[in-house]
Amino acid sequence: MKTTSQLISAIAMMLLLCFTTTVLAQEEEQKGSQYITVTTLHWNMDYEDFDMDTWKAVEKEYLDKVTAKNDHVMGSSFYLHQMTPDNRELVYVRVYGSWDAIEKAGSRDSELEKEGWPDEEERKAFMKKRNAYYSNFHSDEIYVTLPLVKPLEDVSKDLICYVRTSHMDFPEDGKTDEIKMLMNENFEKLIKNNPLIKAYYSHRHAWGKDATEMIEAFFLDSMTDLDKLFEGLPALIEESWPDEEERKARWKTLNSYFTGVHGDAVFKFVAGLSK
Incomplete structure (x- = not known):
């Protein structure tokens, strides 16, 4: 077969x-035109507390408090490695209605993060927890639909x-x-x-x-x-x-x-x- x-x-x-x-x-x-940003991330293979369910919960919280409320972002989604050259890869995709919206979305993310976690220490702790799942290396591409x-x-x-x-x-x-x-x-x-x-x-x-x-x-x-x-x-x-x-x-x-x-x-x- x-x-x-x-x-x-x-x-x-x-x-x-x-x-x-x-x-x-x-x-x-x-x-x-609509534009798509494709960010290829890599798992932090040295993260001892790695748990897939916890990762999903953390990203879901960020989605609910930030991305879902960002009017400049038309869509977003995550993709995990199945058959690729690097098993550490995961891909994060965002869709925008215009080129200008890409820059505006970044600024709006920062505003919504402060609204979602108004206490600065709690916000820093959440972002640290979120970022711990990823290595420092990533790559970005922009495509037109x-x-x-x-x-x-x-x-x-x-x-x-x-x-x-x-x-x-x-x-x-x-x-x-x-x-x-x-x-x-x-x-x-x-x-x-x-x-x-x-x-x-x-x-x-x-x-x-x-x-x-x-x-x-x-x-x-x-x-x-x-x-x-x-x-x-x-x-x-x-x-x-x-x-x-x-x-x-x-x-x-x-x-x-x-x-x-x-x-x-x-x-x-x-x-x-x-x-």
């Missing part, structure tokens, strides 16, 4: 959604989040109408009504180390469903584009908008710690 990693490697190129910078600029101008979304409706349970990082290429003969059509067809036929995919989000680089990055996040109930997704994908593609020659030509065109280099990771969405 194929493992999840083998399945991902075998058919990874068949799951791309395509975006050129021209299409993105047009879509963002029409819909208005892309227009095709299948929103997560139920945040009451933990979910598997498969994250695919692709790298965009810019062919000289690329056409805006062509790639926009491919983008919409892929979403409609492979993602939107697929019962295994509970939610789907995509975003591209806005600020960070790699300007070619495009990220796709697929939410599923379990690792078993992730296996099923990849196992069923070839048949779904053939059903959606039954003519073999047309299908091959289509995917060749689609893949020309990407370098062919990609990365895969699997995280666990933490229920109860999202706005």
